[in-house]
Each structure stands twice: as C-alpha cells, then as structure tokens.
Amino acid sequence: MGTIDADFAGETVVVTGGSSGIGRAVATGFGDAGATVINADVRAEPKDPDVDAPTHEAIEERGGTAAFVETDVSEPTEIASVIEAAREFGGVDVMVNNAGIHRDLAFLEVAPEDFDAVHGVNLRGTFFGTQLAARDMIERGVEGAIVNTSSTTAERAEPNHSHYAATKGGVQMLTRSAALELDRHGIRVNAVAPGPIATEIREGWSAEASEIGASDGLPSRAGTPADLRDAYLFLASEGADYVTGETVWVDGGASL
Numbered sequence: 001m002g003t004i005d006a007d008f009a010g011e012t013v014v015v016t017g018g019s020s021g022i023g024r025a026v027a028t029g030f031g032d033a034g035a036t037v038i039n040a041d042v043r044a045e046p047k048d049p050d051v052d053a054p055t056h057e058a059i060e061e062r063g064g065t066a067a068f069v070e071t072d073v074s075e076p077t078e079i080a081s082v083i084e085a086a087r088e089f090g091g092v093d094v095m096v097n098n099a100g101i102h103r104d105l106a107f108l109e110v111a112p113e114d115f116d117a118v119h120g121v122n123l124r125g126t127f128f129g130t131q132l133a134a135r136d137m138i139e140r141g142v143e144g145a146i147v148n149t150s151s152t153t154a155e156r157a158e159p160n161h162s163h164y165a166a167t168k169g170g171v172q173m174l175t176r177s178a179a180l181e182l183d184r185h186g187i188r189v190n191a192v193a194p195g196p197i198a199t200e201i202r203e204g205w206s207a208e209a210s211e212i213g214a215s216d217g218l219p220s221r222a223g224t225p226a227d228l229r230d231a232y233l234f235l236a237s238e239g240a241d242y243v244t245g246e247t248v249w250v251d252g253g254a255s256l
Contacts, residue, residue: 006237009034012089013236014082016040016073016129017099020047022149022197024055025225026096026232031059031066033233036089040071040082041099065089073099073125074117076132083136091140094236095133097126098149100167107162115163122167123174130178134187143186145236148175150193152251168193172247179245188244190235195251197223223252 008030018027018039024046031037037059044054056066069085071078086092101121103114126148137144151168153161172191179189231250234240249255 006033006233006239008094008233008236010090011093012036012038012086012091013094013096014038014040014086014092014133015096015098016071016079016082016125017149018055018096019043019045019068020051022194022225022228023096023098024048024051024058025229026098027055027066028059028062029229029233030094030096030236031064032062034064035094036065037067038082038086038089038092039066039068040073040079041068042070042072044068044070073097073129074120076124076128079125079129079132083132086136091142092133092136093142093144095129095144095146096149096232096236097129097146097171099125100149102161102164104160105163106160110163118163119167119170122164123170126171127174130174130189134178134182134185137187138185144188145240146178146182146187146189147232147235148189148191150175150191150247152193152195152249152255154193154247156255175247176245183244188235188240190240190243190245191247192228192231192235193247193249193251194228195223195249195254197225197228221252223250227252 013030013035015023015027017023019041027037039055056068059066069082071082148171150171153165154168154172175191228250231248
C-alpha cells in the first residue's frame with residue numbers, strides 16, 4: 001500500500017509506542033510524508049519479527065528527520081517531557097496516542113495490577129497525551145490534530161479482552177469529548193479502531209494473527225500495520241479538516 005498523498009513538511013509529529021507494530025508503520029509513514037517524527041516509547045528496539053533498525057534510525061535512513069525519547073506514557077510527567085522535546089523542532093503539530101499493551105486474561109482472572117497496568121498505558125496515557133499536546137498547541141496558537149488508537153473491541157466484545165476493551169471504550173469516548181471541547185481552539189481529535197492486526201502487542205501474536213481467516217469471521221485476513229497507516233495520515237491531514245470526534249474502523253470487515 002502506498003502512503004496517502006499528504007504533505008507534512010515543516011510539521012512535527014509525536015507518535016507514542018512508535019517502536020513497533022502500528023506505531024512504527026504510522027511513524028515511518030509520517031516521516032515519508034516529510035514530517036519530523038518523535039518516537040515516544042519505553043524502548044527504542046522494535047519487537048517486530050525481522051526488523052532491526054529502531055524507528056527513528058529507519059526514518060533517517062530514508063532521508064527524514066526523527067528522534068527517540070524514552071517514555072512511559074502512564075506517567076504524565078514523561079509525556080510532558082516528550083512535548084517539551086518537540087519544542088526543539090518547533091513544537092508538536094500532530095499527536096498520535098498509540099502506545100498500548102494487552103494481557104490475555106479471562107474476566108474472572110484479571111487482578112488489580114493487570115487492570116492498572118493496562119489502563120495506565122492505554123487510557124491514562126491517551127488522556128494525558130491528548131491533554132498535554134492540546135495545551136501546548138493552544139499555547140503556541142497552533143490548530144493541530146490528535147489521533148488516538150482505539151480498537152474494534154471498544155464496541156465488539158471478545159473473550160479475554162474485558163480490561164483491554166474497557167480502555168478502548170474509554171479512548172473512544174475520550175476522543176469524542178476532547179473533540180467537543182477543543183474544537184473552539186481549532187484542534188481536531190479523532191481515532192482509528194483497528195481490528196485484528198498482526199503485531200507483537202503480546203509476544204507471538206503476529207504469528208497467531210497470520211492464521212486468522214474467513215473461518216474466524218473475517219472476510220479475508222488479519223490486517224498488518226501497513227493497512228492502518230493511511231487512516232492516521234488522513235485524519236491528521238488538511239484533507240480531514242472537517243472531521244473531528246470520529247472513530248474510523250479499519251478491520252477488514254470483521255465488525256460486519
């Protein structure tokens with residue numbers, strides 16, 4: 001799939017969880033479109049099979065400008081540090097709150113520490129990532145864009161996803177609520193809801209996901225991070241100037 005025809009030259013994009021999977025595809029997509037990209041992740045090394053170069057190095061090898069900032073998004077002070085780092089490149093214009101974790105547990109097996117860990121990254125991280133980026137945009141007088149990663153599990157129940165789905169339902173409503181309040185500042189807030197995507201959000205899942213097919217309720221196959229990239233670029237682009245508070249489902253028709 002080719003990258004959407006959007007020009008982000010002169011813009012700075014922060015992508016949380018940009019070292020692997022969806023975040024890596026989105027970060028490199030913005031880099032290819034001319035943006036300066038800051039990858040905010042707990043680790044620079046990718047978890048993707050057969051991928052060696054860290055995201056920021058991969059972007060630089062393709063002629064782009066990028067940086068890595070070690071970041072635990074469950075800590076708002078660390079998100080604030082990323083936003084401050086973006087000031088060195090002119091300030092954040094696009095914030096992609098993508099960092100996420102998953103623990104495959106039945107509802108009756110979820111312990112408080114599991115709940116807190118997943119909510120800390122997926123929902124708390126997205127909430128304060130949105131808030132802190134918006135504050136910075138407002139302070140600088142920038143009409144920016146924020147794109148959050150939700151999931152089809154925000155509305156579609158699946159076994160062993162209760163705690164994870166609760167965070168993604170929260171992300172979906174956060175996106176709508178923030179869009180309503182930030183509209184008067186010219187800041188758009190949208191989300192992408194991936195279906196089953198072959199990533200290492202948990203170890204071994206990319207291999208398992210590759211086996212998903214029509215017999216599992218999908219029209220064709222599990223998705224790849226590249227299948228999602230253009231949805232993020234579109235929502236952050238001028239082409240989506242009249243789109244805010246929306247969640248775009250990219251799931252190969254699984255929700256049908």
